[in-house]
Amino acid sequence: MKKLRRRYEIFKLEFPEIVWLDRDCCGEGAVKAAWRILNPHIKILLDVFHWIDRLSKGLHSKSHPYAPLFVKEIQKALFVLSREDLDKLLTAVMKAENLIGRDEAWKRVTAKDLRRYVRRLIPQPAELERRLQVVYDVFKTKSYNGVLLFTDRTEAIWEEQLKHVRNGCLSDPHGVSLYWEVKKELWRGKGDEKYALSVWQTARSTSQLESLHSFLKRALYSSTLSDEVFQQVLLDSLTKWTGDRIRQNGGLFPEAADLAQLVAADNLHYEITGQRLDLSLEYLRRKESTC
Structure with a gap:
């Protein structure tokens, strides 16, 4: 707190x-x-x-x-x-x-x-x-x-x-x-x-957030995630859920975080999977449209 x-x-x-x-x-x-x-x-x-x-x-x-x-x-x-x-x-x-x-x-x-x-x-x-x-x-x-x-x-x-x-x-x-x-x-x-x-x-x-419960249940699919992976998945899920709610109400939501956060996410992804993320805006837009 x-x-x-x-x-x-x-x-x-x-x-x-x-x-x-x-x-x-x-x-x-x-x-x-x-x-x-x-x-x-x-x-x-x-x-x-x-x-x-x-x-x-x-x-x-x-x-x-x-x-x-x-x-x-x-x-x-x-x-x-x-x-x-x-x-x-x-x-x-x-x-x-x-x-x-x-x-x-x-x-x-x-x-x-x-x-x-x-x-x-x-x-x-x-x-x-x-x-x-x-x-x-x-x-x-x-x-x-x-x-x-x-x-x-x-x-x-x-x-x-x-x-x-x-x-x-x-x-x-x-x-x-x-x-x-x-x-x-x-x-x-x-x-x-x-x-x-x-x-x-x-x-x-709390009824305004009840839909978040099932969303997180689907996103956090395992109880054996490491602390680091859990935090990344949780942050990504909360960001997407918040963005969806803002857009439903006619608002605008940024497609990505700042560059430093993107680089940190890319490095963590590389450590876990051995692959680099495609951080181009074109990719992010495609990813958003398929989620």
Whole structure:
């Protein structure tokens, strides 16, 4: 972590303000101490979907007919839609479809529209607990063919997970924007430009990196790699994955690192395989197109 902090200092980057983990968000353990080396004031939060997964372990089974509905309602209780963004979306739909009322506009709004154009906020602890408790109380007595959704251990798991809610491990921190604007566009490509909507991308939670897990599993195909080879494969894989994500969002990503890094990679490749790399830009472009 000290080396990571040094990299931020070298490139004059702002230190991270928030990190989402799947465990060890509370207390003063080694994990929190390590992150505070990077930034003494960093906020440690718990990933929402890992929290939901913990809660689901208290259900009779995930195949219980009421289980999907319970999870869906818990998710709805966790997030509050931005009123400002929602108003803009409904107005854009009304103008694009020449509708009179918001109710008619609502019928044309899809879940994809909400994810794309409307930011979601996680309320502060007291409000969040109230919203979640309403859902919990509704499903407490739900059963199907005499089989209750909740089991004998559900209450204990619920109380344990409420500790994270009360500690603020799920709530959005004050004064920190968790979204950035990717671009502006018209709803369905219709309407006047003055009703163009912001397309939002969120930095919240670890879910943004879930696709990296399977990518690395494919890249790191052996558990017997030497330290040097492991680091080279890991760096190459992370660079490619990052480049793909940047290009998907319309950004530019350099085709290669600086010359010193290329020479070092070439030397290491020669030591391992006895062959030199083709470091020409033409080769790198061909390599990129076939990956």
